[in-house]
Amino acid sequence: MKPSIPKGTRDFSSTEVAKRNYIFSTIKHSFENFGFQPIETPSFENSSTLMGKYGEEGDRLIFKILNSGDYLSKVDDNILTEKNSQKLISKISEKALRYDLTVPFARYVVQHQNDITFPFKRYQIQPVWRADRPQKGRFREFYQCDADVVGSKSLWQEVEFVQLYDTVFSKLGLSGTTIKINNRKILSGIAEVIGAKDKLIDFTVALDKLDKIGKEGVVKEMLSKGITEEAIKKVDPLFDFSGTNTDKLASLEGMLQGSDEGLKGVEELRFINNSITELGLTSASLEIDVTLARGLNYYTGAIYEVSAPKGVKMGSIGGGGRYDDLTGIFGLKDVSGVGISFGLDRIYLVMEELNLFETVELPKPKVLFLNFNENESLEKVKAIRVLRENNIKSELYPDTATSNKQQKKQWKYVTNRGIEFVVTDVENDTFVLKNMINSEQTTCSLDELITKVQ
Amino acid sequence: MKPSIPKGTRDFSSTEVAKRNYIFSTIKHSFENFGFQPIETPSFENSSTLMGKYGEEGDRLIFKILNSGDYLSKVDDNILTEKNSQKLISKISEKALRYDLTVPFARYVVQHQNDITFPFKRYQIQPVWRADRPQKGRFREFYQCDADVVGSKSLWQEVEFVQLYDTVFSKLGLSGTTIKINNRKILSGIAEVIGAKDKLIDFTVALDKLDKIGKEGVVKEMLSKGITEEAIKKVDPLFDFSGTNTDKLASLEGMLQGSDEGLKGVEELRFINNSITELGLTSASLEIDVTLARGLNYYTGAIYEVSAPKGVKMGSIGGGGRYDDLTGIFGLKDVSGVGISFGLDRIYLVMEELNLFETVELPKPKVLFLNFNENESLEKVKAIRVLRENNIKSELYPDTATSNKQQKKQWKYVTNRGIEFVVTDVENDTFVLKNMINSEQTTCSLDELITKVQ
Numbered sequence: 001m002k003p004s005i006p007k008g009t010r011d012f013s014s015t016e017v018a019k020r021n022y023i024f025s026t027i028k029h030s031f032e033n034f035g036f037q038p039i040e041t042p043s044f045e046n047s048s049t050l051m052g053k054y055g056e057e058g059d060r061l062i063f064k065i066l067n068s069g070d071y072l073s074k075v076d077d078n079i080l081t082e083k084n085s086q087k088l089i090s091k092i093s094e095k096a097l098r099y100d101l102t103v104p105f106a107r108y109v110v111q112h113q114n115d116i117t118f119p120f121k122r123y124q125i126q127p128v129w130r131a132d133r134p135q136k137g138r139f140r141e142f143y144q145c146d147a148d149v150v151g152s153k154s155l156w157q158e159v160e161f162v163q164l165y166d167t168v169f170s171k172l173g174l175s176g177t178t179i180k181i182n183n184r185k186i187l188s189g190i191a192e193v194i195g196a197k198d199k200l201i202d203f204t205v206a207l208d209k210l211d212k213i214g215k216e217g218v219v220k221e222m223l224s225k226g227i228t229e230e231a232i233k234k235v236d237p238l239f240d241f242s243g244t245n246t247d248k249l250a251s252l253e254g255m256l257q258g259s260d261e262g263l264k265g266v267e268e269l270r271f272i273n274n275s276i277t278e279l280g281l282t283s284a285s286l287e288i289d290v291t292l293a294r295g296l297n298y299y300t301g302a303i304y305e306v307s308a309p310k311g312v313k314m315g316s317i318g319g320g321g322r323y324d325d326l327t328g329i330f331g332l333k334d335v336s337g338v339g340i341s342f343g344l345d346r347i348y349l350v351m352e353e354l355n356l357f358e359t360v361e362l363p364k365p366k367v368l369f370l371n372f373n374e375n376e377s378l379e380k381v382k383a384i385r386v387l388r389e390n391n392i393k394s395e396l397y398p399d400t401a402t403s404n405k406q407q408k409k410q411w412k413y414v415t416n417r418g419i420e421f422v423v424t425d426v427e428n429d430t431f432v433l434k435n436m437i438n439s440e441q442t443t444c445s446l447d448e449l450i451t452k453v454q
Numbered sequence: 455m456k457p458s459i460p461k462g463t464r465d466f467s468s469t470e471v472a473k474r475n476y477i478f479s480t481i482k483h484s485f486e487n488f489g490f491q492p493i494e495t496p497s498f499e500n501s502s503t504l505m506g507k508y509g510e511e512g513d514r515l516i517f518k519i520l521n522s523g524d525y526l527s528k529v530d531d532n533i534l535t536e537k538n539s540q541k542l543i544s545k546i547s548e549k550a551l552r553y554d555l556t557v558p559f560a561r562y563v564v565q566h567q568n569d570i571t572f573p574f575k576r577y578q579i580q581p582v583w584r585a586d587r588p589q590k591g592r593f594r595e596f597y598q599c600d601a602d603v604v605g606s607k608s609l610w611q612e613v614e615f616v617q618l619y620d621t622v623f624s625k626l627g628l629s630g631t632t633i634k635i636n637n638r639k640i641l642s643g644i645a646e647v648i649g650a651k652d653k654l655i656d657f658t659v660a661l662d663k664l665d666k667i668g669k670e671g672v673v674k675e676m677l678s679k680g681i682t683e684e685a686i687k688k689v690d691p692l693f694d695f696s697g698t699n700t701d702k703l704a705s706l707e708g709m710l711q712g713s714d715e716g717l718k719g720v721e722e723l724r725f726i727n728n729s730i731t732e733l734g735l736t737s738a739s740l741e742i743d744v745t746l747a748r749g750l751n752y753y754t755g756a757i758y759e760v761s762a763p764k765g766v767k768m769g770s771i772g773g774g775g776r777y778d779d780l781t782g783i784f785g786l787k788d789v790s791g792v793g794i795s796f797g798l799d800r801i802y803l804v805m806e807e808l809n810l811f812e813t814v815e816l817p818k819p820k821v822l823f824l825n826f827n828e829n830e831s832l833e834k835v836k837a838i839r840v841l842r843e844n845n846i847k848s849e850l851y852p853d854t855a856t857s858n859k860q861q862k863k864q865w866k867y868v869t870n871r872g873i874e875f876v877v878t879d880v881e882n883d884t885f886v887l888k889n890m891i892n893s894e895q896t897t898c899s900l901d902e903l904i905t906k907v908q
Contacts, residue, residue: 035849395489
């Protein structure tokens with residue numbers, strides 16, 4: 001039977017690891033450049049830490065770890081005969097795999113609050129696990145790259161996160177991303193104006209289709225969801241919501257005169273937009289999008305979502321927002337947080353599509369020493385030692401070829417691994433070096449060899 | 455209720471992450487320098503991949519993941535009423551957390567054999583999980599850092615691994631480690647000579663106590679285990695097994711004349727020892743240790759174990775060896791492998807004890823811009839943008855101080871995070887910069903500021 005791995009999980013070859021590490025290290029470098037500090041939390045948490053934090057659906061998708069030992073011994077017989085899987089879980093499983101990085105972070109902040117200097121700018125790059133149905137770009141094990149600040153309500157953080165997205169994507173060569181931004185307070189304001197808080201999601205979902213089905217279609221859908229004609233009229237400007245961010249803000253300001261909360265949202269967005277205009281972005285653009293509502297019952301202020309450069313078909317490659325009571329679930333009240341996340345796997349796919357990995361150095365030796373003659377091996381290994389000390393990745397083909405076929409195998413190894421330089425022979429401190437790209441062959445000393453391959 | 459994490463797991467603060475990353479990146483750099491390529495495998499594997507590979511004890515210590523959904527529905531009622539925890543496991547759990555990196559690597563090699571160029575030099579740095587009883591230096595989640603070569607029987611690999619240990623520990627500043635080496639064939643030879651394969655473990659365990667209980671004590675223990683006086687006489691040189699590696703090899707050669715396998719082992723060790731003598735080591739020493747028997751029923755050739763510098767109380771900080779049939783368990787016969795592992799957590803503890811983390815750069819901003827005056831914020835954020843572009847970690851304290859108390863809080867933040875430079879004010883492109891180490895205060899342009907803090 002051929003071995004396999006669980007569905008929704010992946011093996012990564014060295015080429016894939018190198019490309020992924022390129023993204024990770026770019027993100028990490030920018031996180032630290034912006035003053036964020038790394039933390040790490042365990043892969044599994046106590047179930048009580050995770051359960052109930054992601055809604056019913058989330059609870060179902062959390063991977064539970066079976067207790068060790070005789071885990072059934074203390075289970076009530078009735079529960080077993082009942083055969084109720086859900087009821088039994090808490091009796092036989094006390095631990096669960098991390099589902100995201102936000103809840104463990106909140107737990108971390110509360111647990112270590114006395115050792116933390118606030119505002120606490122932390123980043124975390126670790127895998128998470130979800131028992132979701134796997135599909136293109138959705139896995140059961142995947143990485144999240146999160147940066148959050150807790151303990152500050154300053155809008156400068158919101159500004160900084162826009163800059164951070166722009167910096168990372170620019171460094172990755174992903175020009176032309178759009179950082180969409182909205183504010184929960186504006187959505188609340190709209191709800192207030194249309195007179196129905198509970199209709200807000202229906203409203204934004206319908207509005208989001210404006211491009212596709214036009215104003216008439218959207219209005220029809222809204223009416224069918226029970227939003228009144230009068231309400232729709234009040235927010236009429238949203239149907240012609242184009243123009244610059246400044247235009248949009250002016251339009252929103254007019255529309256939301258009846259809602260203090262809505263106006264506060266406009267003011268916040270205006271601050272962020274003006275600051276970014278003053279500061280400038282390298283390759284991204286900031287776009288106010290009032291249909292943006294991700295994680296609605298979670299965010300309390302800014303909401304971010306980043307879309308890939310135009311022309312690339314891909315969902316959002318990043319998202320985040322402000323949540324005023326991050327740590328309340330663990331008993332520490334009134335700590336505001338704001339943060340963003342980078343979607344590693346999607347960024348990878350977009351970069352692959354745009355051929356942006358060309359500059360990534362693949363993990364392979366720069367110089368291979370062929371092994372056709374046992375008597376030369378020690379001298380070659382001595383040279384390799386010096387090369388490595390000079391940070392030149394190099395290796396000896398380990399087995400001595402004793403036939404033509406075995407010599408061919410070594411040359412094939414050179415080709416398959418795409419090795420640039422090959423040392424064939426050495427005698428009296430003189431090396432025969434072959435450049436595999438231009439087929440040039442030279443005879444040189446070790447010092448010359450080092451210079452040539454560097 | 456104060457939140458907590460499962461026993462045997464750990465949160466890592468930014469300082470700890472930085473120190474751990476320093477070790478990881480040193481190891482990784484050397485792995486790649488030596489021509490090893492990274493791979494990564496999923497955190498959980500199909501249970502069938504892991505179960506039965508680590509002995510009964512191992513099977514028990516593997517963390518099992520509960521199936522999702524209505525996992526009890528297809529379980530036979532009898533199994534449930536029986537309340538047999540072990541029997542039920544395979545019915546309600548199909549996946550399990552990685553227990554080490556070797557078995558997943560073997561699975562990887564077999565699964566991807568057609569895409570791999572052999573000899574395959576791979577490294578892997580990932581966490582593993584064991585439901586072991588936690589104690590000092592032993593955790594339920596910990597990292598392994600493994601380098602292995604499969605597809606070559608060349609002893610140059612054995613030589614290279616000695617160099618690799620020496621290189622990594624030297625780079626970490628861990629001078630004075632001892633790389634102990636043995637060979638399974640020598641142990642088999644001893645077993646042959648003493649005429650009892652099944653007594654070999656008793657024999658090596660007793661011999662290992664020579665330092666503590668003297669020859670007399672060891673002989674007594676051996677006799678009590680049923681090893682004959684005659685057998686003990688045959689290996690008498692082992693009781694006076696000091697001197698150089700060359701002395702030891704000569705002594706072994708004499709003793710093992712009756713065993714072809716034993717002599718082959720001597721020859722292999724001699725090759726490794728002579729090569730290393732020719733090549734030289736930077737800070738470690740290579741020591742032949744015939745009591746070394748770790749993973750005896752696993753290794754078939756070289757066996758390695760590294761001990762910390764003398765004076766530091768710590769078990770082995772690395773180990774490994776050659777196994778002639780790594781991938782046989784997954785159906786690919788006759789692929790020889792040899793590899794070593796670095797024990798991250800123990801290396802960390804040793805380095806902490808020896809104060810070797812002093813040079814590690816902690817993740818904190820180099821420059822903090824105080825925020826006492828709202829009107830200066832934008833100009834400060836503009837300056838921060840330029841600093842970051844120059845790779846100078848910097849940040850604005852996000853909230854504007856509106857009281858003396860709040861100003862003090864900002865200064866406290868500077869102290870707590872150990873920040874080196876503080877910008878207090880800015881006016882007309884002129885910055886007031888304070889060096890927190892020597893308390894020097896200067897007024898300068900942005901360009902001058904960049905030069906000063908770099």
